[in-house]
Amino acid sequence: MTNKKQPIDWAAIEKDYRGTTRSIREIAAWFSITEGAIRKRAKKHGWVREAVEASTQAETVEPVRIPRPIADVPKVEEVIGRGRNLADRLLDELTAETMHLGELEAIIMMNEVDPDRVAALKQAVSLPVRAKTLQTIALALKTMGETADGGRSGKKAARQARAEGAAGGGSKFAAPSAPKLVVDNKR
Structure with missing residues (x-):
């Protein structure tokens, strides 16, 4: 063959x-x-x-979108844990940068010749940039903390707790109690 x-x-x-x-x-x-x-x-x-x-x-056919299986969706606690780890690492990096700021500026001055690049690098390690980074990290940690406890420590929850405290206690906003009947049966 x-x-x-x-x-x-x-x-x-x-x-x-x-x-x-x-x-x-x-x-x-x-x-x-x-x-x-x-x-x-x-x-x-x-x-x-x-x-x-x-x-x-x-005819234009819209593509079919297949959702991810539920098993692949990370749990909220896992995402929050990863976010906190990332925030911790960023804080450590910011701390190291702050501690060695003079050394970083000296390295920039020794190794760079382009004045625009020197200015950009000095701006990147400046105090306002570091403060903004710290503010962003703190806000992220706060948001993750509120998410972790189911939103129970948010502004709405705080207002609700204050309202319940005002209504329940002896304040002027408390609900009036039922009238008391005073009877004298000894006569």
Whole structure:
């Protein structure tokens, strides 16, 4: 038995490629060649799929979005833990930068010759930038803390607690108690 390659009918393939809405994979299977061979030949000779272009212009199909499985969604506690670790590392980095500020400025001055770059690097390690970084980290930690306790320590919860305290205690905003009946039965 000999494995002789049969000649490829490129004219018929080109006709199917240009004139039908069949996929390239289907055309390749029909003619017993690879999909890549058809794509390569089409690119080389500039074949254009008019039938496919017309059908794609007529109807645009929205891609189907498959949601992530629930098992892949991280738990709130895990995200908060990672956020706190990140904030801790950023605080450590900020502390090291603050402690060695003079050394950083000296390194910048020794190694940089471009005055614009020197100014930009000095600005990056300046006090306002470090203070803003610390403020951002503190805000992130506060938000994570409020999220961790289910929002029980937020502004709404604090207002609710104050309202309950005012209503329940002996303040002027407390609900009036029921009238007391005073009866003297000793007569």
